[in-house]
Amino acid sequence: MVPKLWNETIEAHRHAVREATLDTTAALVARHGLRAVTMSRIAEETGIGRATLYKYFPDVEAILIAWHERQIAGHLDRLAELRDRAGSAGERLEAVLEAYAFIQHRHHGTDAAALLHQGEHVIRARRHLGDFLRDLLAEGARAGELRDDVAPDELAIYCLHALAAAVDLPSEDAVRRLVAVILAGIRPPS
Amino acid sequence: MVPKLWNETIEAHRHAVREATLDTTAALVARHGLRAVTMSRIAEETGIGRATLYKYFPDVEAILIAWHERQIAGHLDRLAELRDRAGSAGERLEAVLEAYAFIQHRHHGTDAAALLHQGEHVIRARRHLGDFLRDLLAEGARAGELRDDVAPDELAIYCLHALAAAVDLPSEDAVRRLVAVILAGIRPPS
Numbered sequence: 001m002v003p004k005l006w007n008e009t010i011e012a013h014r015h016a017v018r019e020a021t022l023d024t025t026a027a028l029v030a031r032h033g034l035r036a037v038t039m040s041r042i043a044e045e046t047g048i049g050r051a052t053l054y055k056y057f058p059d060v061e062a063i064l065i066a067w068h069e070r071q072i073a074g075h076l077d078r079l080a081e082l083r084d085r086a087g088s089a090g091e092r093l094e095a096v097l098e099a100y101a102f103i104q105h106r107h108h109g110t111d112a113a114a115l116l117h118q119g120e121h122v123i124r125a126r127r128h129l130g131d132f133l134r135d136l137l138a139e140g141a142r143a144g145e146l147r148d149d150v151a152p153d154e155l156a157i158y159c160l161h162a163l164a165a166a167v168d169l170p171s172e173d174a175v176r177r178l179v180a181v182i183l184a185g186i187r188p189p190s
Numbered sequence: 191m192v193p194k195l196w197n198e199t200i201e202a203h204r205h206a207v208r209e210a211t212l213d214t215t216a217a218l219v220a221r222h223g224l225r226a227v228t229m230s231r232i233a234e235e236t237g238i239g240r241a242t243l244y245k246y247f248p249d250v251e252a253i254l255i256a257w258h259e260r261q262i263a264g265h266l267d268r269l270a271e272l273r274d275r276a277g278s279a280g281e282r283l284e285a286v287l288e289a290y291a292f293i294q295h296r297h298h299g300t301d302a303a304a305l306l307h308q309g310e311h312v313i314r315a316r317r318h319l320g321d322f323l324r325d326l327l328a329e330g331a332r333a334g335e336l337r338d339d340v341a342p343d344e345l346a347i348y349c350l351h352a353l354a355a356a357v358d359l360p361s362e363d364a365v366r367r368l369v370a371v372i373l374a375g376i377r378p379p380s
Contacts, residue, residue, distance in 0.1 A: 147374075150367045154359065158371050161355035165347045177340045181348050184337075185375030 018056060021046050022067040029064065034115065061115070068116045072125045075103050079129070083136060090145035093136045097159060098179045100129070105166040105175045130156045137186065147188045155186050208246060211236050212257040219254065224305065251305070258306045262315045265293050269319070273326060280335035283326045287349060288369045290319070295356040295365045320346045327376065337378045345376050 024046040028037045037060055043053040057063045082095040107113060116122065134156040140146035147155070162182045166175045214236040218227045227250055233243040247253045272285040297303060306312065324346040330336035337345070352372045356365045 147371075150371060154364055154367060155371065157355045157358045158352060158368055161358075162348060162352035162372075162375075164354075165351035168347045168351075169344065174344050177344060178348055180379075181337075181340060181345065181375045182352075183375075184377070184379060185352075185371045185373075187374070189374060190380055 017046075017048060017052070018066075021048075021053065021056060021063060022070060025060065025063045026067045029060075034060070034064070064116060065119055065121065068119070069121050072121065075100075076125060076128060076132075079132065083132065088145055089136055089140035089143050093133075093140055093146070094179070094183060096133070096136065097163060097182060098176065101163050101166040101175050101179050102172070104163060105169060105172070126160065130160055133159050140186075144188065146186050149189065158182075158185065207236075207238060207242070208256075211238075211243065211246060211253060212260060215250065215253045216257045219250075224250070224254070254306060255309055255311065258309070259311050262311065265290075266315065266318060266322075269322065273322065278335055279326055279330035279333050283323075283330055283336070284369070284373060286323070286326065287353060287372060288366065291353050291356040291365050291369050292362070294353060295359060295362070316350065320350055323349050330376075334378065336376050339379065348372075348375065 021042065025037065025042050028041060028045060039053055039060060040050055042060065042063065043050040046053070057066070079096050079099055082099055083092050085092060085095070087095075130153075134152045137146060137152040137155045137159075141148035141152060159182060162178070162185070165178055169175050169178060211232065215227065215232050218231060218235060229243055229247075229250060230240055232250065232253065233240040236243070247256070269286050269289055272289055273282050275282060275285070277285075320343075324342045327336060327342040327345045327349075331338040331342060349372060352368070352375070355368055359365050359368060
């Protein structure tokens, strides 16, 4: 049993170092901007050796992408949780759209964001979210809560693009109004 | 009078060379892709000397940007014409949104597009179009045709983002449905 426990301890340690590195890097980049952050600085602030850091990640970009993947996974978990709550499909869709609009509203405008949003992992996450919205839109259409004269996959594309407007809006109230406008677009035509 | 006529002739000639260069370059890039098109090839196809071409433009990118600026100016003229037609603000807004959705639907996916859409001239054009939509939305709200519970500048941001969905849609019918969905979002809430 000892080797197994030992392996688990190493695994836990590695996980903790990795998580701490991601947190430190994200904080440094948020404070100083992408270009000002070096591997040495990250190692120092994380409290590990520079050589150790290089065993985990080849460069600052790789750390940021790993951090961003973790962020996105957290967002998708949160959205899936809202989707799986009690309530009608329309109510749950509203909760998901509002949560995603706020995610977009809060995460914009940095040089790091411009780099990260071109990544393959973002395209994958966007596709995942599109499928997810499509299924919820289809459920809402079957229940008569949402329009059924436009295919759910087309409505999902509309939602994803329209929600990106949250990036350009000046306040959280404006984001809430945006979600109301988007929802008005997908309700059954009167 | 002779010098003036002569100057006008030179001016007309320069304009014609410039226009022909833009047309040739756009056609070459559409056929072969951005990376495969050289200044020599452009000069040859336009029927001018390579040295002459360099008097007009420093490189292929500069020609493409000039071409794109001309395209955008043409699009904005067309949209302004639709805005200024007879009809209610809601009808004219619908015509403008549909025309812009089709412009987006047709112009996507090339490597040239990715380059061009980061240009300063695109940001300017987008701002111009945003102001233009805002004014039309305000007019529609005053007329009671469009919702007045959300500010026109916020609705313009919504429209611009939602219209970008046209790039991802598979058919012209899907683009028409998108416009109907967007319009449903900005009508007065029932």
